[in-house]
Amino acid sequence: MAKPLVELRGIIKAFGRVRALDGVDLAIECGEVVGLVGDNGAGKSTLIKILAGVLPPSAGEILVRGQSVSAWDAARARAAGIETVFQDRALAVQQSVMHNIFMGRELAGRFGWLKLSEERREAERLMREVGFTSKDLSPRSIVGRLSGGERQGVSIARALYNRAALIVLDEPTAALSLIETAKVFGFVRQARSAGRSVLFVGHNIHHVHAIADRFVVLDRGRIALSASRGELPSAEALITFMERIAGRPAVAAPAGDRV
Numbered sequence: 001m002a003k004p005l006v007e008l009r010g011i012i013k014a015f016g017r018v019r020a021l022d023g024v025d026l027a028i029e030c031g032e033v034v035g036l037v038g039d040n041g042a043g044k045s046t047l048i049k050i051l052a053g054v055l056p057p058s059a060g061e062i063l064v065r066g067q068s069v070s071a072w073d074a075a076r077a078r079a080a081g082i083e084t085v086f087q088d089r090a091l092a093v094q095q096s097v098m099h100n101i102f103m104g105r106e107l108a109g110r111f112g113w114l115k116l117s118e119e120r121r122e123a124e125r126l127m128r129e130v131g132f133t134s135k136d137l138s139p140r141s142i143v144g145r146l147s148g149g150e151r152q153g154v155s156i157a158r159a160l161y162n163r164a165a166l167i168v169l170d171e172p173t174a175a176l177s178l179i180e181t182a183k184v185f186g187f188v189r190q191a192r193s194a195g196r197s198v199l200f201v202g203h204n205i206h207h208v209h210a211i212a213d214r215f216v217v218l219d220r221g222r223i224a225l226s227a228s229r230g231e232l233p234s235a236e237a238l239i240t241f242m243e244r245i246a247g248r249p250a251v252a253a254p255a256g257d258r259v
């Protein structure tokens, strides 16, 4: 079998006496969508910050395509193709879609001129690739006029432009309507069919179940479950599992909020 794209082995993260992560082993294969769920404080954000290289682990090993890496940091994570869309790292809403896609990595020609027409063509291609279908949207559209789901699409387009092998999305559907959530799912599926892996962090178990090929449940810093869609074919089975480990009803959307 091909080597996993990234692998965490025995990752521990301590904040003082709190062990946010307590020996996490997690492998993400090429081209799979992994759904990461868990209660508040389970360690999800800590885990993705470690993957993104913005927090150093207290202990443990990170492997990229089977190779152990040392001095893991944000630059190395990006170089390895890990692009993280943090919830709080907003897009530049007063700027165009293309500006946001290329932000910080503009195409420069000789003498440093930005190649605007090339950027526009490339932005158009990326928007098609992630599945933007609205005829009203163009690379010049201002992001502030886009819907929540479309903004996630811009972030995903940017990740594809940056040649992301793994796109990490922290709660991408948290504040979205059903229709917008469906758009985000469309973008995620497009990224997968382009051969990228996606780590999808979510609270809504129905959403995570609908989009992921494999589900990983974090519980107080440990992996409580890693199961494929085949092993857990219904969202209810995942909810039941989470209720059992929490000893109380899990955070789940009402039946009407399913996509």
Ligand SMILES: Nc1ncnc2c1ncn2[C@@H]1O[C@H](COP(=O)(O)OP(=O)(O)OP(=O)(O)O)[C@@H](O)[C@H]1O
Pocket (backbone or CB within 6 Å): 015, 018, 019, 020, 038, 039, 040, 041, 042, 043, 044, 045, 046, 047
């Ligand atoms: N910078 C920090 N300093 C101290 N403790 C922290 C820090 N970051 C996280 N923690 C603690 O680590 C644990 C895991 O937090 P984390 O944010 O990773 O959880 P989470 O699964 O993302 O939760 P949520 O669903 O609420 O976003 C919590 O107990 C939290 O209080």
Ligand SMILES: [Mg+2]
Pocket (backbone or CB within 6 Å): 044, 045, 046
């Ligand atoms: Mg979090």
